[in-house]
Each structure stands twice: as C-alpha cells, then as structure tokens.
Amino acid sequence: MATIYDVARRAEVSPATVSRVANGHANVDPALAERVRDAMRELHYRPNAVARNLRRSRTTLWAVIISDIGNPFFTSLVRGVEDVAQRAGYSVVLCNSDEDPTKEGQYVDAALAEQMAGVIISPAGMANHLNRLVDARVPVVAIDRQQSGAHVDTVLVDNEQGAYLATTHLIESGYQRIACVSGPPGVFTATRRLRGYRRALEEHGRPYEEELVRHGDFREEGGYRAMASLLGPRPRPDALFAANNLMTVGAVECLVDSRIAVPDEMGVVGFDDVPWAHLVRPSLTTVAQPTYELGCEAAGLLTKRIADPERPPTTVTLETKLQIRDSSLRTRQA
Amino acid sequence: MATIYDVARRAEVSPATVSRVANGHANVDPALAERVRDAMRELHYRPNAVARNLRRSRTTLWAVIISDIGNPFFTSLVRGVEDVAQRAGYSVVLCNSDEDPTKEGQYVDAALAEQMAGVIISPAGMANHLNRLVDARVPVVAIDRQQSGAHVDTVLVDNEQGAYLATTHLIESGYQRIACVSGPPGVFTATRRLRGYRRALEEHGRPYEEELVRHGDFREEGGYRAMASLLGPRPRPDALFAANNLMTVGAVECLVDSRIAVPDEMGVVGFDDVPWAHLVRPSLTTVAQPTYELGCEAAGLLTKRIADPERPPTTVTLETKLQIRDSSLRTRQA
DNA sequence: CTGAAAGCGCTAACAG
DNA sequence: CTGTTAGCGCTTTCAG
Numbered sequence: 001m002a003t004i005y006d007v008a009r010r011a012e013v014s015p016a017t018v019s020r021v022a023n024g025h026a027n028v029d030p031a032l033a034e035r036v037r038d039a040m041r042e043l044h045y046r047p048n049a050v051a052r053n054l055r056r057s058r059t060t061l062w063a064v065i066i067s068d069i070g071n072p073f074f075t076s077l078v079r080g081v082e083d084v085a086q087r088a089g090y091s092v093v094l095c096n097s098d099e100d101p102t103k104e105g106q107y108v109d110a111a112l113a114e115q116m117a118g119v120i121i122s123p124a125g126m127a128n129h130l131n132r133l134v135d136a137r138v139p140v141v142a143i144d145r146q147q148s149g150a151h152v153d154t155v156l157v158d159n160e161q162g163a164y165l166a167t168t169h170l171i172e173s174g175y176q177r178i179a180c181v182s183g184p185p186g187v188f189t190a191t192r193r194l195r196g197y198r199r200a201l202e203e204h205g206r207p208y209e210e211e212l213v214r215h216g217d218f219r220e221e222g223g224y225r226a227m228a229s230l231l232g233p234r235p236r237p238d239a240l241f242a243a244n245n246l247m248t249v250g251a252v253e254c255l256v257d258s259r260i261a262v263p264d265e266m267g268v269v270g271f272d273d274v275p276w277a278h279l280v281r282p283s284l285t286t287v288a289q290p291t292y293e294l295g296c297e298a299a300g301l302l303t304k305r306i307a308d309p310e311r312p313p314t315t316v317t318l319e320t321k322l323q324i325r326d327s328s329l330r331t332r333q334a
Numbered sequence: 335m336a337t338i339y340d341v342a343r344r345a346e347v348s349p350a351t352v353s354r355v356a357n358g359h360a361n362v363d364p365a366l367a368e369r370v371r372d373a374m375r376e377l378h379y380r381p382n383a384v385a386r387n388l389r390r391s392r393t394t395l396w397a398v399i400i401s402d403i404g405n406p407f408f409t410s411l412v413r414g415v416e417d418v419a420q421r422a423g424y425s426v427v428l429c430n431s432d433e434d435p436t437k438e439g440q441y442v443d444a445a446l447a448e449q450m451a452g453v454i455i456s457p458a459g460m461a462n463h464l465n466r467l468v469d470a471r472v473p474v475v476a477i478d479r480q481q482s483g484a485h486v487d488t489v490l491v492d493n494e495q496g497a498y499l500a501t502t503h504l505i506e507s508g509y510q511r512i513a514c515v516s517g518p519p520g521v522f523t524a525t526r527r528l529r530g531y532r533r534a535l536e537e538h539g540r541p542y543e544e545e546l547v548r549h550g551d552f553r554e555e556g557g558y559r560a561m562a563s564l565l566g567p568r569p570r571p572d573a574l575f576a577a578n579n580l581m582t583v584g585a586v587e588c589l590v591d592s593r594i595a596v597p598d599e600m601g602v603v604g605f606d607d608v609p610w611a612h613l614v615r616p617s618l619t620t621v622a623q624p625t626y627e628l629g630c631e632a633a634g635l636l637t638k639r640i641a642d643p644e645r646p647p648t649t650v651t652l653e654t655k656l657q658i659r660d661s662s663l664r665t666r667q668a
Numbered sequence: 669c670t671g672a673a674a675g676c677g678c679t680a681a682c683a684g
Numbered sequence: 685c686t687g688t689t690a691g692c693g694c695t696t697t698c699a700g
Contacts, residue, residue, distance in 0.1 A: 019695055070413070093428065094429075107425075388677080
C-alpha cells in the first residue's frame with residue numbers, strides 16, 4: 001500500500017503538502033496540487049484511516065448498538081441513523097448485542113478502544129455500560145430505552161401512552177378479560193408498556209390481575225410460550241396486549257396452533273408494527289412507532305452532542321399511533 | 335484517557351512490560367504482572383485500539399457488506415457470521431449498501447482505509463469493488479452472489495436448482511401459465527433463478543414466454559408492481575414464481591388488493607423464506623435457504639483465507655429446500 | 669505557500 | 685525476564 005511519503009516523493013513535494021491536498025486544507029498552489037493528485041492516482045494512494053485517526057485522536061465512525069438485529073424495529077431505526085449520519089459525514093457500524101449484557105459490554109469496549117466518534121445504544125438490562133461511555137467522554141445517545149441514573153441524551157416513544165391506547169381499544173371493542181405479555185423484567189420499554197396496560201384497565205374500572213400477565217423475551221418464541229401459558233387457567237382471557245412486535249407474532253402462532261379464532265375468541269393488539277402486519281390473516285392491530293424517525297432523531301442528537309459536549313442532555317419523546325386492523329375487531333360474540 | 339505510559343509509570347515498569355501483560359505475551363514475572371494489573375485497574379486503562387492497529391498494521395475487525403438490512407435473509411446470515419467471528423476473536427461491523435453500488439463502493443473504501451482484517455460481501459451489481467479488495471490483498475469472501483472475473487472465495491446456494499424445484503412444483507400442481515418475477519438485471523442470484531425457472535418450463539414441454547417475466551428490485555414494492563403488470567395482459571398467468579422473499583410478499587399483497595384468490599386463481603412460490611411465511615394466509619410455499627449456515631460457511635472461509643492468503647479460492651454451494659405450504663396447492667380448478 | 673519535524677499510543681526487535 | 689528504542693502513517697504546529 002502506498003503511503004503519503006511515496007506520493008510526496010513522486011510529486012516532489014513534502015508529505016505535508018500531500019496531506020493538505022488530500023484533506024482540502026489550506027491553500028495549495030494549483031500546479032503542485034495537480035501534481036499531487038496525479039501521483040495519488042498513479043499510486044492508487046488511499047489514506048490510512050488508522051494512522052489518521054491515531055494522529056487526530058478521533059474517528060469518523062459511529063457505533064450503533066442494538067439489541068436484536070432480527071427485529072424490524074431496529075433495522076428500520078438503523079436506516080434513519082444511517083441516513084442522517086451519512087449527511088453529517090459519519091459512517092455507521094452496527095453492533096448486535098442480542099439483548100445480552102455481556103455482548104453489549106464487549107461492543108462498548110470496542111467502541112471505546114476504537115475511539116468511536118459517538119455511540120447510539122439501546123441499553124439491554126440494567127448493566128452500567130452507558131455510564132462507562134459517559135465517563136470516557138464519548139458522545140452517546142440512548143435510544144428506545146431510558147436508563148435511570150444515566151445522564152445522557154435519550155430518544156423514546158411514549159410507551160405508556162401507546163400501551164394505554166392499545167388496551168383501551170380492546171376494552172372499547174368489548175373484550176372482557178384482557179391479558180398482557182410484557183417484556184423482560186427490568187427492561188425499560190417492558191415496564192412502561194405494562195404500566196400503560198394497567199392504567200387503562202384501572203381507569204376503566206377493570207381489575208389488574210397478576211395471573212393475566214406474563215413476561216416474554218421480546219422474541220417470537222417468548223410470545224408463543226407466554227400465550228400458551230395464558231391459555232391454561234380458566235376462565236381464559238379473551239384478549240391480549242403483547243408488548244412488542246415479535247411476541248405478537250409468536251402469540252398469534254400459538255393461537256393458530258390452538259385453533260383459537262382471532263379476533264372472535266381472542267382479540268389481539270401488539271406494540272410496534274411489523275412491515276407485513278397487514279398480510280397476516282387476520283391482519284394485526286398494532287401500536288405503530290415512528291421507527292425511522294427515532295433513528296433520525298437519535299442521530300441528530302448525537303451530532304449536536306459531538307458539536308457541543310457540554311450541552312445539557314435532552315430527552316425526546318415521539319408519539320405512537322394505534323393502527324387498527326382486524327385482529328382486535330370482533331365480528332360476533334365468541 | 336490513560337495511556338500505556340501512565341500505567342508503566344504507576345507500576346514502575348517499562349511500557350513494554352505493560353504491553354506484554356496486556357496481551358498475555360511472553361513470560362512476565364508474576365509480581366510485576368500483578369503490579370501492572372493493579373495499575374491498569376486503578377487508572378481504568380483501556381488499550382487504544384487505533385494505536386495498536388497502526389503499529390500492527392492490521393485490525394481485528396471484519397466488515398460484512400450486505401445489500402439490504404431490511405431483508406431477513408441477510409440478517410440471519412449475519413448472525414451466522416457473527417457467531418463464528420466471535421469464536422475466532424474477530425468483531426463484526428455491518429455495512430448496509432442498500433443494493434446501491436455507490437454506497438457499496440464507499441464501504442469498500444472504508445474497509446480498505448480502516449485496514450479491516452477481512453471482508454464478507456454480497457456484491458451489488460457489476461461494479462468491480464471486489465477486485466479492489468483482492469488487489470489490496472484484503473482477505474475477502476463473496477456471499478450469495480458470484481462475480482465473474484473475481485477470483486475469490488465464494489459461498490452460494492444452488493439458485494438454479496432451487497428455482498427449478500419451485501417451478502416444477504407449480505407445474506406438477508397443475509398450473510398452466512407460470513409467470514416469473516425475477517430480480518434486478520445483472521444480479522447473479524436473479525440470473526440463476528431465472529435460468530432454473532426456464533429450464534423447468536422447457537424440460538416439461540412448456541414454452542418460455544418473455545411476456546410472463548418481469549424484473550423487480552428484490553424489494554416488496556418491486557414485487558407488487560411486477561405482479562400488477564402481469565395481471566394486465568390476457569390470458570393471465572395462473573401461477574407465479576417470485577425470485578426472492580420480499581418480492582413474494584409484495585406480489586401476494588397485490589393479489590390480495592386485486593381480489594385474486596391464492597392459490598386457486600393464482601399459485602405462488604417464492605425463493606427464500608421469511609420467518610413468518612406460515613403466518614400469512616394462505617401460508618407461503620418457498621424455496622428455503624440455509625441462511626444462517628451461509629453466514630457460518632463464509633466466516634469459516636474467511637478465517638482460512640486470513641490464515642493462508644495463498645490458498646486457492648474455493649466456492650461452496652449449499653442446497654435449498656422446497657418448503658411446500660398452502661400458496662401453491664390448488665383446492666379446486668379456478 | 670511550503671517544508672521540517674514532532675508525536676498520536678502502541679508493539680516488537682534487540683540488548684542487556 | 686525486562687527495558688530501550690524505533691517506528692506504524694498521518695497531521696499539524698512552527699519556521700522560513
């Protein structure tokens with residue numbers, strides 16, 4: 001690989017001049033600049049980013065640490081981040097923590113070691129990786145999940161309100177025993193959505209019953225298992241609020257396997273859309289989140305944070321929207 | 335951020351010794367090593383990977399450049415890569431080229447500039463980015479798509495055979511006019527799958543008709559549009575082979591909107607599964623690919639290539655499997 | 669406007 | 685077994 005010295009020699013200038021041309025810094029005599037560019041082309045010169053980063057002690061990379069690459073929620077969000085990042089001159093590297101605090105820790109280590117210019121992270125569990133980034137003065141934005149005790153920019157949706165809307169919709173559609181499959185205990189979004197579910201019940205004079213609540217893993221399998229376990233005890237629930245998209249899918253699978261008719265015997269509303277919610281039969285009623293916008297917003301906050309490390313942390317909360325489809329609309333009494 | 339010198343000073347040893355302890359190299363007196371470890375802990379020392387990479391002139395990062403992060407095919411594949419990479423001591427950074435040769439080029443540039451230890455790439459279009467990597471002596475594995483003229487390790491599925499199976503299945507199910515939505519012209523997988531479709535027709539004494547073939551973009555919208563355009567001319571096709579998963583979904587959407595009954599009026603088989611193919615009504619018959627295994631295989635080849643840059647390039651081809659569900663099984667004559 | 673030179677933080681010969 | 689030292693390739697003062 002040609003270095004800056006090779007180019008300098010060939011163009012008969014100093015490495016400093018090559019550097020100036022390569023970076024468009026300062027004014028360089030057009031004749032020299034031309035010679036340099038020729039030399040660069042002839043040698044297929046490509047600046048070594050590692051050396052540059054070391055010298056500048058910063059990089060132009062963002063790490064985006066998400067907790068499930070298989071979830072369309074996160075992939076859509078990443079698209080939003082990417083689009084904004086690109087415009088701001090950053091490249092995005094994606095890290096998939098798989099909801100595993102250990103993996104998350106490794107990626108945080110890597111981001112630190114690689115001197116990433118910034119990190120966008122959806123923190124899994126209660127581990128304190130966020131603060132390690134903050135302590136190291138790495139610009140960081142938390143996304144989708146808030147962490148108590150961490151003083152960082154955060155982008156959220158109004159989880160409680162979304163869950164409240166979903167549950168209220170089920171109540172108003174005439175369902176009587178509304179169950180809930182929540183997420184992993186301690187995960188922010190799970191807690192908030194459960195709270196919204198509970199508040200909706202209570203405000204409508206319905207009891208909140210522990211035995212109608214299960215905790216899933218935010219994956220399809222977890223939704224399936226939780227639904228199965230809800231079907232055992234009698235009286236059965238006649239509706240379900242599932243706290244994320246993949247678990248909704250799992251729950252519906254379980255209902256199909258158990259030959260329970262949706263929406264007549266069981267109404268279903270899920271939190272977070274999937275791109276194909278309308279293709280499933282019955283199509284799924286969901287609480288749609290502005291996923292792409294969440295990503296854009298996070299990227300925007302990160303650029304601001306990088307520009308001004310001292311600015312006070314802000315939290316942006318975006319609204320959800322209830323997308324009513326067929327899975328929550330009874331056609332006849334079961 | 336503490337440097338290796340800070341640690342050395344505090345532990346009263348040389349930086350070299352700290353480096354040895356940090357990397358587990360050579361033998362270090364246990365007492366010294368202990369002092370060093372204490373100092374590292376006290377100073378929250380974290381080796382600067384950028385400096386290390388510069389010095390070693392290599393990194394421990396793999397770039398995985400995929401063409402659509404929204405496609406479950408690629409996310410599943412990435413999981414396979416990640417799992418193997420982690421075991422081999424590499425970290426994976428994901429780059430989403432969005433089927434756009436320009437973006438792909440930028441990521442290849444970045445991989446080169448950042449001195450990535452290796453690259454796994456599903457090349458979009460005919461651009462010659464693969465060879466730039468090869469010329470720069472960066473270990474590289476092509477995945478999902480073969481590029482003529484590129485002398486690199488490659489992991490594929492038997493696209494032609496899969497398409498042949500799918501089309502034959504439609505013929506044997508009694509469909510008469512079988513259309514095909516292929517992928518972008520020039521994309522390897524599209525070409526091969528189209529060839530399999532054609533071969534199946536011809537071997538069963540059916541004519542191959544240009545007007546039954548469309549080219550989509552491998553996305554949902556493309557599948558929708560292609561299906562719509564197939565519905566215009568009469569006589570209409572009565573079956574469809576769609577050359578990838580998302581286009582299958584789009585095509586089915588179009589059929590739903592057009593109130594054309596699947597599978598009775600239109601049989602549908604797609605290439606590549608989606609995790610929720612069985613949830614759609616009717617459930618989708620697909621050619622399932624071993625996506626996770628593709629990723630594992632690619633990662634395996636990459637480690638071998640890194641270990642021995644001179645070994646002759648190999649191509650691994652994995653088999654597909656026809657997953658028969660409801661969308662291709664006529665219950666009555668239309 | 670251009671060049672010389674120092675140094676980012678780390679590792680790997682090489683000496684001791 | 686440990687320390688000294690010379691860079692990895694680049695950018696950025698500082699002189700000229």
